[in-house]
Amino acid sequence: MRRKLAAGNWKMHGLAADLAQAEALARDLPAPAVDVLLCPPATLICRMAKALARTPFAIGAQDCHPAAQGAHTGDVSAAMLADAGASHVILGHSERRADHGEDSALVAAKATAAHGAGLVAIICVGETEAQRDAGQTLAVVREQLRDSLPDGASAENTVVAYEPVWAIGTGRTPTDAQIAEVHDTLRAALPDAGIRLLYGGSVKPSNAAEIFAIANVDGALVGGASLKAADFGAIIAALEAAEG
Numbered sequence: 001m002r003r004k005l006a007a008g009n010w011k012m013h014g015l016a017a018d019l020a021q022a023e024a025l026a027r028d029l030p031a032p033a034v035d036v037l038l039c040p041p042a043t044l045i046c047r048m049a050k051a052l053a054r055t056p057f058a059i060g061a062q063d064c065h066p067a068a069q070g071a072h073t074g075d076v077s078a079a080m081l082a083d084a085g086a087s088h089v090i091l092g093h094s095e096r097r098a099d100h101g102e103d104s105a106l107v108a109a110k111a112t113a114a115h116g117a118g119l120v121a122i123i124c125v126g127e128t129e130a131q132r133d134a135g136q137t138l139a140v141v142r143e144q145l146r147d148s149l150p151d152g153a154s155a156e157n158t159v160v161a162y163e164p165v166w167a168i169g170t171g172r173t174p175t176d177a178q179i180a181e182v183h184d185t186l187r188a189a190l191p192d193a194g195i196r197l198l199y200g201g202s203v204k205p206s207n208a209a210e211i212f213a214i215a216n217v218d219g220a221l222v223g224g225a226s227l228k229a230a231d232f233g234a235i236i237a238a239l240e241a242a243e244g
């Protein structure tokens with residue numbers, strides 16, 4: 001059985017003062033029945049790792065460079081993230097694919113680097129609205145998954161997140177049937193039955209229970225609602241209830 005995972009992606013939000021949100025969450029949920037991961041901006045990884053050191057909460061990063069080191073101004077390697085206290089790294093988020101022109105081959109190279117540094121790679125896939133309207137959703141996510149997963153991907157080192165681009169930060173979500181269709185498709189294509197499959201895109205306290213009841217949804221990658229301890233705590237509680 002796959003243990004459920006609630007992952008919060010703070011994106012480019014968060015200053016030192018916001019660490020209080022993470023500390024409040026850890027105080028309110030001293031022993032969550034699901035795995036909980038917080039992915040702050042790189043500037044806060046070290047401090048958040050220290051603040052949450054004696055809690056069950058894991059800390060993740062939002063990207064890494066595929067190389068171990070070198071002349072790559074502004075980039076951060078997987079080993080540096082691990083050194084700072086991260087255990088996970090989000091890769092191939094649609095915002096990076098769009099903003100930085102990252103393709104799936106680069107995502108796979110980054111995932112290989114993450115695995116080499118002992119990090120769990122959270123690999124994101126998802127269709128645009130135009131691709132969904134054109135009936136291409138399943139083909140798009142299958143191709144992204146095939147090309148983004150590195151050799152050696154396993155339950156221990158990889159998580160996959162399905163994030164429809166049009167649902168991110170919009171308040172819109174796919175229907176339960178649409179989520180189920182994509183998750184069933186991804187599940188069938190994964191090389192290891194233990195790899196967890198998260199849904200991401202406008203998950204909030206009011207829709208979390210419904211989404212977590214869908215087969216093959218092993219948790220969520222939460223953006224905006226992970227910034228407030230109360231909202232993320234409510235989503236974690238919904239996931240715990242779904243875990244039964």
Ligand SMILES: O=C[C@H](O)COP(=O)(O)O
Nearest residue numbers: 009168169201202223224
């Ligand atoms: O990584 C998280 C996703 O992009 C979802 O963001 P959102 O919950 O703000 O829609």
